[in-house]
Amino acid sequence: MTKLKVNGTERSVDVPPGTPLLWVIRESLGLTGTKFGCGMALCGACTVHLDGEAVRSCVTPLSRAAGRDVTTIEGLAPDVGGPLRQAWIAEDVPQCGYCQSGQIMSAAILLRESAKPTDEDIDDAMSGNICRCGTYERIRRAIHVAAASRAEGKQ
Amino acid sequence: MRESATRTTGEGGVVNLSRRDLLKLTALAGGGLILGVALPFPDGGRAEARESRIGGAVFAPNAFVRVAPDGTVTVIANHSEMGQGAYTSLALLVAEELEADWSRVRVEAAPVDPVYNHLLYGMQATGGSNTTWSEWERLRKAGAAARMMLVASAADLWKVDSATCRAENGEVLHPASGRRAAYGTLVEAASRLTPPTDIPLKDPKDFRLLGKPTPRLDTPDKTNGKAIFGLDVSVPGMKVALIARPPAFGGKLKSFDAAKAKAIPGVRDVLAIDGGVAVVAEGFWPAKLGREALEVVWDDGPLAALDSARQRQEYLDLARTPGAIARNDGNTGKALASAAKTLEAVYETPYLAHAMMEPLNCVADVRADGCDVWTGTQFQTLDHLSAVRDAGLKPEQVRLHTTFLGGGFGRRGWFDSESVHAAVQISKAIQAPVKVVWTREDDIRSGHYRPRALHAFKVGLDAAGGLLAWEQRIVCQSIFIGTPAAGFTVKDGIDQSAVEGAVDLSYGVPNVRVEWHQAPDGVPVMIWRSVGHSHSAFAIESFLDEVAHAGGKDPVELRKSLLQSAPRARGVVELAAEKAGWGKPPAPGRARGIAVHETYGSWVAQVAEVSITKAGRPRVHRVVCAVDCGPVANPDGVRAQMQSGIVFGLTAALYGEISLANGRVVQRNFHDYPMLRINEAPVVETHIVPSVAKMGGIGEVAVPPIAPAVANALFALTGKRIRRLPIRAEGLS
Numbered sequence: 001m002t003k004l005k006v007n008g009t010e011r012s013v014d015v016p017p018g019t020p021l022l023w024v025i026r027e028s029l030g031l032t033g034t035k036f037g038c039g040m041a042l043c044g045a046c047t048v049h050l051d052g053e054a055v056r057s058c059v060t061p062l063s064r065a066a067g068r069d070v071t072t073i074e075g076l077a078p079d080v081g082g083p084l085r086q087a088w089i090a091e092d093v094p095q096c097g098y099c100q101s102g103q104i105m106s107a108a109i110l111l112r113e114s115a116k117p118t119d120e121d122i123d124d125a126m127s128g129n130i131c132r133c134g135t136y137e138r139i140r141r142a143i144h145v146a147a148a149s150r151a152e153g154k155q
Numbered sequence: 156m157r158e159s160a161t162r163t164t165g166e167g168g169v170v171n172l173s174r175r176d177l178l179k180l181t182a183l184a185g186g187g188l189i190l191g192v193a194l195p196f197p198d199g200g201r202a203e204a205r206e207s208r209i210g211g212a213v214f215a216p217n218a219f220v221r222v223a224p225d226g227t228v229t230v231i232a233n234h235s236e237m238g239q240g241a242y243t244s245l246a247l248l249v250a251e252e253l254e255a256d257w258s259r260v261r262v263e264a265a266p267v268d269p270v271y272n273h274l275l276y277g278m279q280a281t282g283g284s285n286t287t288w289s290e291w292e293r294l295r296k297a298g299a300a301a302r303m304m305l306v307a308s309a310a311d312l313w314k315v316d317s318a319t320c321r322a323e324n325g326e327v328l329h330p331a332s333g334r335r336a337a338y339g340t341l342v343e344a345a346s347r348l349t350p351p352t353d354i355p356l357k358d359p360k361d362f363r364l365l366g367k368p369t370p371r372l373d374t375p376d377k378t379n380g381k382a383i384f385g386l387d388v389s390v391p392g393m394k395v396a397l398i399a400r401p402p403a404f405g406g407k408l409k410s411f412d413a414a415k416a417k418a419i420p421g422v423r424d425v426l427a428i429d430g431g432v433a434v435v436a437e438g439f440w441p442a443k444l445g446r447e448a449l450e451v452v453w454d455d456g457p458l459a460a461l462d463s464a465r466q467r468q469e470y471l472d473l474a475r476t477p478g479a480i481a482r483n484d485g486n487t488g489k490a491l492a493s494a495a496k497t498l499e500a501v502y503e504t505p506y507l508a509h510a511m512m513e514p515l516n517c518v519a520d521v522r523a524d525g526c527d528v529w530t531g532t533q534f535q536t537l538d539h540l541s542a543v544r545d546a547g548l549k550p551e552q553v554r555l556h557t558t559f560l561g562g563g564f565g566r567r568g569w570f571d572s573e574s575v576h577a578a579v580q581i582s583k584a585i586q587a588p589v590k591v592v593w594t595r596e597d598d599i600r601s602g603h604y605r606p607r608a609l610h611a612f613k614v615g616l617d618a619a620g621g622l623l624a625w626e627q628r629i630v631c632q633s634i635f636i637g638t639p640a641a642g643f644t645v646k647d648g649i650d651q652s653a654v655e656g657a658v659d660l661s662y663g664v665p666n667v668r669v670e671w672h673q674a675p676d677g678v679p680v681m682i683w684r685s686v687g688h689s690h691s692a693f694a695i696e697s698f699l700d701e702v703a704h705a706g707g708k709d710p711v712e713l714r715k716s717l718l719q720s721a722p723r724a725r726g727v728v729e730l731a732a733e734k735a736g737w738g739k740p741p742a743p744g745r746a747r748g749i750a751v752h753e754t755y756g757s758w759v760a761q762v763a764e765v766s767i768t769k770a771g772r773p774r775v776h777r778v779v780c781a782v783d784c785g786p787v788a789n790p791d792g793v794r795a796q797m798q799s800g801i802v803f804g805l806t807a808a809l810y811g812e813i814s815l816a817n818g819r820v821v822q823r824n825f826h827d828y829p830m831l832r833i834n835e836a837p838v839v840e841t842h843i844v845p846s847v848a849k850m851g852g853i854g855e856v857a858v859p860p861i862a863p864a865v866a867n868a869l870f871a872l873t874g875k876r877i878r879r880l881p882i883r884a885e886g887l888s
Binding site: 015016028036037038042043072084085088099122123126128130132133136137140 | 236237238239240370371373374375376377378379380381382383384386387389395420421438439440510511512513514559560561562563564592594595596791795798799800801802803824825826830831832833834836838839
């Protein structure tokens with residue numbers, strides 16, 4: 001049995017410790033918002049937060065997450081998640097939508113680190129996430145919008 | 156109880172399969188959940204009314220609309236949502252005529268039933284960039300019929316002439332008396348009325364929703380992880396299977412030893428199926444480890460020597476001999492003989508994989524008395540038939556549930572119903588539900604591909620640089636010969652998808668000859684976003700740029716002069732050129748290129764502005780895109796599809812190549828089959844031509860012009876002509 005905290009709840013799972021966290025989240029815990037895209041940390045669809053840092057869950061063994069905090073799209077905290085989702089909706093970002101959980105999870109780290117990211121910051125933080133539908137321009141806009149709304153909220 | 160009653164509505168406007176609901180669905184399996192509503196339109200297929208188990212509680216005037224007592228309007232979508240915005244545009248068609256309150260409109264995927272067949276294809280399918288225009292009349296009538304019945308029921312209730320009532324924003328109003336009734340309160344009364352047969356539609360000038368930017372209904376659930384794609388479906392007792400497939404195309408299984416695979420904890424079964432060996436396990440990871448451990452001996456078959464370099468030579472050799480004649484206007488031979496100048500060039504494009512972000516998958520649950528299949532498909536009817544055949548059940552015992560598609564681009568709709576065929580075979584054999592999953596490597600290496608193509612041109616110019624003759628010889632495999640769709644995709648032995656964009660050349664050239672060589676079969680090929688246009692536009696629009704330079708003409712001016720009798724094409728060229736500042740010098744180190752193409756009834760012109768990076772790679776900064784697609788249902792959806800198509804086409808232009816060595820695909824995953832990323836994405840400025848002309852497609856039409864627009868811009872910048880995709884960086888800087 002491996003114990004870990006997922007979206008604030010203690011969970012224990014009985015799968016081999018080498019199993020990638022992605023499959024533990026999706027299959028053992030039934031949280032399907034985190035997606036499988038490549039299995040090689042190349043596309044970012046599986047991005048989750050491990051102790052507050054973005055990781056590619058498809059290449060993160062369960063053993064690495066043992067005893068630690070995992071946050072998925074379903075549990076993204078409202079201080080960052082709220083403005084991001086609102087901005088994603090306002091800019092009507094998703095098309096097929098499959099990559100967008102990973103996009104938002106990467107954007108959440110960016111906004112935490114950089115209250116007012118530049119286009120270059122966005123390129124640096126988001127170029128690990130592929131969107132095959134090509135929603136990049138809207139992702140960029142939505143991140144700027146979310147940053148602005150967080151700044152307003154803090155004033 | 157109807158299928159919908161076991162589903163929940165998400166935050167957004169799409170009725171989404173939730174995990175809990177899937178459990179319920181399974182529990183109810185075999186209970187006859189197929190919805191039954193009659194469609195009053197003669198073109199809709201099945202006319203007989205079947206009993207709705209919900210009874211009178213919901214107003215269901217036809218197969219496409221339901222109104223619930225709480226006022227919720229549910230539109231039943233018979234086209235799949237793969238990112239192109241189909242659910243929202245279909246709902247807009249219904250809601251416009253229904254005078255629905257848009258905030259109360261929901262969408263639900265249709266089950267498989269002939270009533271939902273595509274009006275052009277005669278089966279339930281999504282593809283060809285025609286969802287909105289093909290349903291333009293049928294779904295508006297479905298909404299209008301519902302509105303007429305709601306108005307009539309209110310008029311009955313108030314004992315007034317229905318002509319004195321009108322509908323607005325989800326209510327029926329009687330202005331003379333000030334009475335009003337919400338649709339939800341009229342559900343029972345309206346259900347007792349007979350659907351009208353004479354259904355007048357609105358004058359487009361009265362449209363309230365259509366033509367205005369409308370947010371997508373599926374966006375909220377696609378920002379919180381709630382949207383359910385095929386890969387997210389889970390049913391109790393479900394196993395996960397990966398399939399070991401022949402490494403070479405056309406290869407066959409000789410033998411396998413399951414011992415090492417079965418030694419992996421969690422692996423339950425190893426079995427041969429049509430197409431390979433399935434490793435069935437408790438989850439994805441043990442299935443993957445099991446497949447790696449599996450020992451298989453393959454017979455590589457007759458294509459084991461396939462090799463891209465050799466194939467390239469074969470195509471070049473074929474292009475030197477006459478092909479089947481697809482178009483022949485005037486006499487190109489005579490015109491070429493009298494030309495002041497002739498120009499020849501060969502353009503080449505590679506095989507391409509679709510690489511949807513969600514790899515192929517399917518969940519099947521075959522039982523003795525029924526079967527459920529969940530998949531994000533573009534071809535419901537064929538997938539259903541495939542499941543019926545493999546399950547050995549009656550059609551009515553098999554239900555296919557369409558989920559969201561994590562991208563499609565053509566890959567999720569093919570005649571072999573590959574993923575369904577695999578899942579149903581396995582579920583039947585192991586007597587348990589199973590989810591079959593493709594890994595990314597499976598997707599790239601054992602896929603079906605956009606055909607490799609070669610276009611050989613010879614043109615003749617007069618002394619003033621005018622085009623006298625245009626000869627184009629195309630070499631590529633056939634997508635459709637031998638398929639059930641050959642009847643309408645193959646004419647006189649010529650696969651129209653191989654020559655599209657060429658046989659319908661918009662330019663006014665007096666002598667035109669287009670020929671096609673069917674390249675030898677072998678590699679599985681299929682439709683890929685914009686199909687033949689994806690290679691013909693690159694070849695034609697790049698070569699036309701050569702013609703312009705050879706004749707000393709400006710590429711925009713030459714196009715305009717050749718498009719005198721093609722006003723919509725000319726219109727987008729002029730608009731894109733004007734908005735891009737064509738003729739004004741670009742920023743230092745940058746250059747512009749233009750291309751225009753008609754795809755599936757819409758005209759798109761793009762001006763790309765490029766530079767070369769310090770690393771010597773092409774960089775596309777800005778794309779000005781003009782589109783004439785006729786009347787627009789949702790302008791924001793059009794803009795989204797222009798951005799999408801440009802990124803998709805640019806990915807192919809800059810990176811896309813599937814190559815072969817020893818009969819095997821060389822590429823494996825996104826490291827060697829790269830996708831454009833956010834740091835490389837251009838700014839796209841879309842300009843929509845206001846138009847009342849015939850409506851065209853949108854989902855695919857932005858793809859074809861981008862590669863030639865970029866290649867032409869790179870020529871303007873570097874003097875190097877790009878005749879082969881993907882664009883190779885060598886020599887550009």
